[in-house]
Amino acid sequence: MNAKKYVYFFGDGRAEGSAEMKDLLGSKGANLAEMTNIGIPVPPGFTISTEACIHYYANDGGYPDGLEDEIDENLARLEASTKKRFGDAKNPLLLSVRSGAAISMPGMMDTVLNIGLTDESVAGIARRVENERFAYDSYRRFVQMFGNVVLGMEHSNFEQILEEKKQSRGVTMDTELDSEDLKDLVSRYKKLVEKETGRAFPEDPKEQLRMTINAVFESWNTDRAITYRALNNIPQDLGTGVNVQAMVFGNMGADSGTGVCFTRDPATGENVFYGEYLLNAQGEDVVAGLRTPETLDQLEVEMPDIYGELAAIREKLERHYHDVQDMEFTIESGTLYMLQTRTGKRTAQAAVKTAVDMVDEGLIDKETAILRVEPDQLDQLLHPMIDPKATVDVLAKGLAASPGAAVGKVVFSSHRALELDEKGEKVILVRLETSPDDVGGMAASQGILTARGGMTSHAAIVGRGMGKCCVVGCNEIDVDEKANRFTVGDVVVNEGDFITLDGTKGDVILGTTDLVEPEMTGDFETLMGWASRAKRLGVRTNADTPHDSEVARNFGAEGIGLCRTEHMFFGKERLPIVQQMILADDEGSRRKSLDKLMPMQKEDFKDIFEVMKDLPVTIRLLDPPLHEFLPKTAEEVREAASRMNMPVDELKSIIQNLHEINPMLGHRGCRLGITYPEIYEMQVQAIFEAACELAAEKDGHRVIPEIMIPLVGHINELRFTKERLVETAGAVMERYGTEIEYMVGTMIEVPRAAVTADVIATEAEFFSFGTNDLTQMTFGFSRDDVGKFLPFYLKEGILESDPFVTIDQAGVGKLVEMATQKGRSTKPDLKIGICGEHGGNPTSVEFCHRTGLDYVSCSPFRIPIAILAAAQAAVKERDA
C-alpha cells in the first residue's frame, strides 16, 4: 500500500516542497522549501501538510494513518542534518513549531519556540553554549509559551509570577534576573501548570511536539480565526500547515541578532533595502518594543559580511519571486539564517510605484504590473488621509462609511455649516442622522459624522457619492442638536471645537490632526493608462450633478451609467413644488406643479449633458416612492401645511395614506410612472428639450441620452411607459426640428425581470442591472433591516461576504447571467451594464467581465478602482 504523504522535509540544500505548493504546505512552508531549493540558508525542518489538518478536523482530532511514523522519520532526518538529538542530554535538538496557512492570517495563529527543552536537555544546552542564563531563560520562555499556547493558560498568570520574582529580587528588568532566579521561575511555572491543568508539565520532548502540533491544528478554528476569515473572505476549510524547524537563536550574544527586512520600501515603494534588526535578541523582543531596533545601514557598519550576504539574498529573492519580499532573518553566532520570506505588503503608493518600476526594470511585464495593485487599495490614493506618522487619540468609533480623513470645527446644523463655510472655515457636520435637507450642508463640510444609521444611510450614500469623508452610526456619541454639543462619556465637544474624522477606519479623533494629500504621481497615471488599454469592460459613473460628472470624467469615466433624477427633486426651492405635486387631487393640478419643475430639470440635464459631451448619459426616471418627498417630523409637517395653506390634520392624513408597510416593494419606480404618466412625461420633456437646446446652442455638441425605466418586472410595464416616452420625445424633437439619437432601456432589478428577460429585451434597447435592489429581492433582505442578522451570518460563516458589497455570484449572479443570456437570445446586440454599488467592487467587476456585460457604473471616486479591476479581469482571462 502506498500511504499518502503528509510531511515534507527541507534542509541540506534540498526540499521536497516548493513555492507552488502553498495550498498543501501553507504559504510559509512552501516558501521555506523554495528558499532551501534555491540555496538560501534556512534552518532545516519539515512541514506537515494542510491535508493532515483537514483530516484532523474531519476525524475528531484523529491523525491520518502513517502521519505519526512520517513525523518520526522526518525528525530522525532532522537530527541527522543538524547532528543533534531531540531531547538529548548533551546536544539536544530544539524545535520551533509555527502554523502557516495558504493565505496569510497575521497574528491569528500560534507559534511555540524551544520545544525539546526538559530539565535534562536544558542542562545540555547550558553546557554546550556555555551560558546557563541563556539556557534557563529559553526554558522559562518555553514553559510560559507552551502553557499559554498549548495548554490554554492565561499569559498574565505567568507574568504575575515573573513580577513577584522581580520584586522579591528588587529588580525591574527581566535581564537583571540571573540563572538561579530563572531556574526557580521554571519550577514555579511548572507548579502553576500542574495546579491549573491537573497534569505535570510534559517532560517527554515527543509529547511536547505532539501536543504543540495539535495546538496549531486547533488554532485554525479559534473564534477569532474564524471571524478573521469570515471578514476577509477566506474559506473556512483550507486548514493550516505546521512547520517544524530546528531552532536558531538570535539571542546568543553580541554576534547574534534577529530582524525583518523588505526588498523595497513598503511605504513609498522606493527601490531601497529597507529593514530593522536587534542584536542579541529573539523575534518576540522586537515585537515587545522594549528596545528600539536599528536600521539596516547600521548592520552594514556593524556586520558588513552578514549585511553583504543579506543584500545578496535580497537580490536573489526578488529576482526569483519577481516581487517585493518581506523576510525574517536570524543571526546565530555570526551565521545568517532566513526564517521566512513572503510577498511584502505595501501601501497603495508603494504598490503602484513598484509595479511601474519593475516594468521599467524588465522584472515584470505590464500585465503583471496591472495585477500587482489591489484595486480597492487605490481608494487610499483618492482621498486625503491622516498622516501615518501622526499619533491619534481615538475618542469614539463608528462605521467607516466613506473613506478619507477630514479636520474641522464641529457644527450641528447644515445652516451653520453653510454659514461658516462661507467665511472660509472648515467644518465637520455632526448630526443624529442626515436628511435630504442636509445635502447642502454636507457639501459645505469637510466630513460628516452621524450617531445613527448604517452603511447605506442617507449620510453614508451621499457622503460616498460626494467622495466626502463620513463616519456614521457612531453610537458612542450622544448628540444634543439643540444644545449644540455632543458628549462621549465625560468628554463634551461643543460647536466650534475641532475634531478629526477618519472615514477609512471609522475613527472620531479629538482636536486637529495632520492630513496628507497623496499625490497623483506619474506612476499612478502610467499604471491607469495600461489598465485602461487592457480592459474590455466599459466603465461609467453614477452621477447626478455636473460636478460629479466632471470628477468622474477626469478619472476616466466613459459615460454616465446612472443619473438619478430624484436627487434633483430635493433642492430647497423644488421640494415644496414636488410636495404640491404629490398632494394634488387630480391630474390637472399635478400637471401644474410638474410644469413648474420642468424648466428646472431641463437646466439640470443641460448642465450634465454639457460636461458629458459625446458620451452616453443614462437617465433613470423617477424611482422612489412619493412619500419620501413628504415632510417627516411634526415640525416639518406643520411648516409644510402652513406653506401650502392646508390644515395640519389634512396633511397628516394624506401622509398617513401614502405610508407603506414595505416601501421597498411598494408604489415606486415605473409603478409611479404608470399610475401618474404625467410625471415621466415631464421628465422626458425636460431631457429632450435640454438635448435639443444644447444641440442648437453648441454646434457639434453630441448628446446621447439613454433613458432608463426603473423597477420593470413585466414587459407590459416597459411597453406602457416606453410608448408614451417615445411619443413625448418625438413631439419635442419635432418642435425643435432636431433629431437626437437616444435609447430606451430598463433596469433589471426585480427578479421577475431577470426571469423574463428574453421577453423584456424585445422592448428594451439596453439593460442595466440594479444589483442593489436585485440583491434585496433575490435574498429577501431589506438593506435597512439586515443589521439585525447579517453581522451574525457573516460571523457564523452562513454567508461568506456581505452580498450588498460583493455580488452573490451563486444566487444574484445566476440571475444576472440568466438575464444576460436570455436578453441576448432575443436581441443579440442588447447593451448591458450594471449600476448597483457592486459596479465599483473589484470582485463584482470581475464577475461582470466574465458574464459578458458591456459596462459597469460606479460612483466617481471608484472609477479608477473599477478600471483597474476590469483590466485585471481581462488580463486574467487572457492568462487562463
Place this chain on the structure above:
Amino acid sequence: MNAKKYVYFFGDGRAEGSAEMKDLLGSKGANLAEMTNIGIPVPPGFTISTEACIHYYANDGGYPDGLEDEIDENLARLEASTKKRFGDAKNPLLLSVRSGAAISMPGMMDTVLNIGLTDESVAGIARRVENERFAYDSYRRFVQMFGNVVLGMEHSNFEQILEEKKQSRGVTMDTELDSEDLKDLVSRYKKLVEKETGRAFPEDPKEQLRMTINAVFESWNTDRAITYRALNNIPQDLGTGVNVQAMVFGNMGADSGTGVCFTRDPATGENVFYGEYLLNAQGEDVVAGLRTPETLDQLEVEMPDIYGELAAIREKLERHYHDVQDMEFTIESGTLYMLQTRTGKRTAQAAVKTAVDMVDEGLIDKETAILRVEPDQLDQLLHPMIDPKATVDVLAKGLAASPGAAVGKVVFSSHRALELDEKGEKVILVRLETSPDDVGGMAASQGILTARGGMTSHAAIVGRGMGKCCVVGCNEIDVDEKANRFTVGDVVVNEGDFITLDGTKGDVILGTTDLVEPEMTGDFETLMGWASRAKRLGVRTNADTPHDSEVARNFGAEGIGLCRTEHMFFGKERLPIVQQMILADDEGSRRKSLDKLMPMQKEDFKDIFEVMKDLPVTIRLLDPPLHEFLPKTAEEVREAASRMNMPVDELKSIIQNLHEINPMLGHRGCRLGITYPEIYEMQVQAIFEAACELAAEKDGHRVIPEIMIPLVGHINELRFTKERLVETAGAVMERYGTEIEYMVGTMIEVPRAAVTADVIATEAEFFSFGTNDLTQMTFGFSRDDVGKFLPFYLKEGILESDPFVTIDQAGVGKLVEMATQKGRSTKPDLKIGICGEHGGNPTSVEFCHRTGLDYVSCSPFRIPIAILAAAQAAVKERDA
C-alpha cells in the same frame, strides 16, 4: 387571388360554419350555424368573423379587402332565402345585428333590431302584416335603439319624448298609443337625432347596416367591456363576431311570442324542461319585466304543437351538445324559430347534479363529468348563502373576502361577541380592522365586517381560514367603536341591530335575510369520489388547529401541508409569555419563557397529530418577525408594560428598536431561528415530545411530522438549522426510547432559494413552495401595499390577473419550474409541494400538476376545489 373569407352564411338547412368555429364566428354565430346544420329552424343570416373585427382595430376602423363585397353577396343570398328585399317598399327584409364573441360577455355588447326600416319600407311592412301600429311601433323602437347603440345618444332623451307624448295623450302605457302617435314619435325621434348628431337619420338601409356593424365592432372596446374582460381573465385581442340575421317577430299577435328555456333546471339541475315565455312580445319586453312571463307548462296548454316542437328541439340539442342548453326562441305567427342556443349557466348544485345524472344517462363519461363543474363554483356548496329568492337592500359594499352569508346582531368588540355567543345569540363582528386579539371573537361570530384592510388583511385571511363569511375594506361604513355604532350616510346601525353579510359578493344588508344551507347531496359525494380517483396530485391542507385539521380531513385532505406554528403563540395566556421571551436580555431569560411555552405547543401538536393519524403533518417553524407579537396601540403598550413591571418608555424604546422599515424582508423566518436557535429548539422539542407521547399512549398511532424551515435563501441557513434540529429531535427520541419517522425540508419562497435549488436540495428532504412570499419577492410587490397600483394594472391590462390569486406562470412559475427541475437534478426523489394560497386556486393547481409537483396545500374549505382542479388537470392531460 384567393381572397380571405370573412362572412359565413347560414340558412335553408345548411351553414358554412359549425359549432367548432367559435374562435372565428363567436359563440353565438357558431351555434346558429350548428343549429342550422342539424335541422333546427333558425332564421337565416350570416356571421362576420372575429378576424374582420381584429382587422378593423389593427387598421383604424378599416375593413379588410373584399369584406364589403362579401356582405353584399351574403345579403343577396339572404334576400333570396327569405324572398324579401332589404329596403323594399313592398316586402322589405328586416335584419337583426348582434355581437357575439368566442367567450360570452353577457350584457356587455350591443344588439340592434329591425334594421332596414325606412319611411318607405315601414309602409310596406304595415301593408304586408296588415297592422300599421305594429309597423310604426317597430320603427319607433328601431330609431331609438339605433340612436342609442349606433349614434351614442342617451336612451333617456328618447324616453322623455315618449313620456311627453303619453302625457299629452293622457295615457300611461306604451300600448295605449295608436299608430298616429307612433308615427309622430318617429318623426320627433328623427328630429332629435338630427339635432344631436348634426346629420339626418340614415334612410339608406345599407348605410344603417354598415353603421350598425361598425357599432358592434366598436362595442368590443368600450371601457366596461375592457374592464369586464380584465376582471374575468378574457384576452383583450379576441375580437367579436357580428351576426346579421333576418328578423322574426314575436309581437305579431296572439299566435306570436318569445321566450327562453333550459334543457334542465339551471338552479337545481333537475332533468325537467325549464323556461318561460310571453305571447305577443319581443325579447326586450321580457327583459323590461312589465308583464310576468308564463312557464312552459302554460305553453303546452296554449300551443301544444309549438310546445311539442320545442320539446323535441330540447332533446335534440342536449343530445347533440351533450350538455345543458340555454335557448332563445320566437314564435312568429305560429311558426317556431330558434334564435340562440348556448351552454346553460347553472348553479354549483345544478352543475354537480347534471354532471352525475348525465353519466347515469350515458350521455357523458366520468371524465367529462369531472370537467363539467368549475372548481371555484364548489365554494357555493361549502357555505351558507343568501336565499336566491330573497330581495335584499344593499346598504354598503366592501371586498368579498371570504364567501358565504351570515345574519346576526352587530357587535363592536370581540369581548361582546364572545359574551353574546355564550348566550346563544348570533353576532356579526364589526371592526375598523381586526388584530390577533380578535381571533376568539371572530370564531364566536357568524361573520366579520371591517372598514379597513384588503383581501389579505388579517380579517380576510383568518376569515377564509375559518371558512367564515367576511367583508373587509368597506370604506362606506363609518365605524365608531367607542360609541358602539356604525353609520352609512344617514343610516345608523347600533350594537344589537341585525345585519346580513354576503361574503361572496361583498354586500352589507340591513336587517335579517333568509339563508340557505346547501345540502351535500349524494351527487356531490359521487363526483368528488370520481375526482379523487382521477387526480394525480396530492391535496393537503393548511391548518393549525385540530378543528381545521378535522374539517379538511373530512373534505378529503391527505395530510397537512402547512401548519403555522406562530398562530399558537397568539393565545390569550401565551402572548404575554411570548412577549416576555422577545423582551429577554439574554439567552438564559429567553429560555425561561420558552420553557413555559414548550408544554403548550406540545399539547397543540398532540391534538393535531391525533386528528391526522397516519397522515403527514408539515410543520413550519416560527416565521413572522418578533415585533408582530408586541403590543401596538398606546393602551396595549401601557397594559403590557404594567404587566411586565417595566417602565412604559423602556418598552416603547424596545418596540422602536424592533421596528423594521420593510418587515417583509427583515428579521424573520429562519433568520430568527438562526440568531435565536433556542426558539426553534423549543419548537422541535415540542413536536417530538408530542409525537413520542402519542406513540406511547396510542398503540399503532402513526405520526409523520415533516418539519419545514421557512425563508431559506442559502444552503447554509438550512444546514445551520437542520443540524440543531436533528440533534434536538434525536435527544428527545432517545429520552422516550421511541423512533419517529420524520423529514426535514424547506420552504422555497425566496427567489435565491429557487435559483440555487440544486444546492439546497442536497440538505432538504422536501420543498414546499411558499408562493405568497415568492410572488412578493419575484415581482417586488408588497401585498400590503399593492392596493395603490395593482387595481390600475389590472384595469389597464398591464397584468392579466392578480398574481396573488392566480400564479404568474411566466415569472414566478418559471422559478417554480426551475427549482423543481434543479431540486430533482440533485435529489431525484425530492418531495415537492406548494402551500401558498395558490394551492386552492384551480388555474394554479393545474400549473402545479403540469410542473410535476407532488401535492398542493390549501385552506380546509378549498380542499374539494383543489381536488376537482387536480382531477381536471389529470383528465385534460390524458385527453391531450
